[in-house]
Amino acid sequence: MQLASILSIHPRTIRDWRRGKFTIPQDSLNTLIKLAGSDIKNLDIEVLPTWWHNKDAGRNGGEMYATKYGAPGTQQSRKSGGIASYKRRSENKNDIYARSQINYPSNSYNLAEFIGLMIGDGSIGRYQISITLDGKTDVEYANYIVALINSLFGVIPKYRQCIDKIVLLYAYPRLIL
Numbered sequence: 001m002q003l004a005s006i007l008s009i010h011p012r013t014i015r016d017w018r019r020g021k022f023t024i025p026q027d028s029l030n031t032l033i034k035l036a037g038s039d040i041k042n043l044d045i046e047v048l049p050t051w052w053h054n055k056d057a058g059r060n061g062g063e064m065y066a067t068k069y070g071a072p073g074t075q076q077s078r079k080s081g082g083i084a085s086y087k088r089r090s091e092n093k094n095d096i097y098a099r100s101q102i103n104y105p106s107n108s109y110n111l112a113e114f115i116g117l118m119i120g121d122g123s124i125g126r127y128q129i130s131i132t133l134d135g136k137t138d139v140e141y142a143n144y145i146v147a148l149i150n151s152l153f154g155v156i157p158k159y160r161q162c163i164d165k166i167v168l169l170y171a172y173p174r175l176i177l
Contacts, residue, residue: 003035006031006035007028007031007032009028023048026047029045101154102153102154102155103152103153103154104153105152105153110148110151110152111152113148114148114149114152117131117145117148118131121133128170129170130169130170131145131169133145133169135161135162139161142159142169145157145169146159146169149169157169157170158170
């Protein structure tokens with residue numbers, strides 16, 4: 001008990017060292033040698049390299065994974081992993097893959113302006129819409145468009161200024177269409 005408090009470890013750790021369950025860290029070994037009044041050169045010890053156990057630990061972990069879930073990368077394991085991931089993500093409403101709720105606006109001047117904007121400067125992808133503007137002259141207009149989309153659909157689009165000075169606005173989800 002005294003030795004454990006000197007080394008700032010739990011007494012069980014000393015018992016684990018004694019029975020060979022764990023190896024003794026270098027700093028603890030140095031403290032023990034100093035307490036014994038001995039010299040490390042007089043001892044027959046093997047100093048293991050850093051990360052000496054990783055190869056075996058990785059192999060054991062891989063074998064346990066394969067036993068539990070089957071071989072990695074099979075069609076069945078990818079399918080079951082995807083289904084589990086989708087289920088877990090769909091339960092979390094704040095997840096980036098969760099479908100956002102949007103408002104469906106009634107006919108209005110703002111909706112007509114948005115449709116015109118999409119026809120003139122927009123593009124429609126599979127999962128998003130984007131609007132491309134000039135980065136030098138349309139920065140204020142980009143902020144206006146963000147507010148317009150938010151007021152119409154309740155979605156706050158993201159925008160960034162690219163290296164070539166173009167502002168791109170992305171609105172998720174594609175449900176706006």
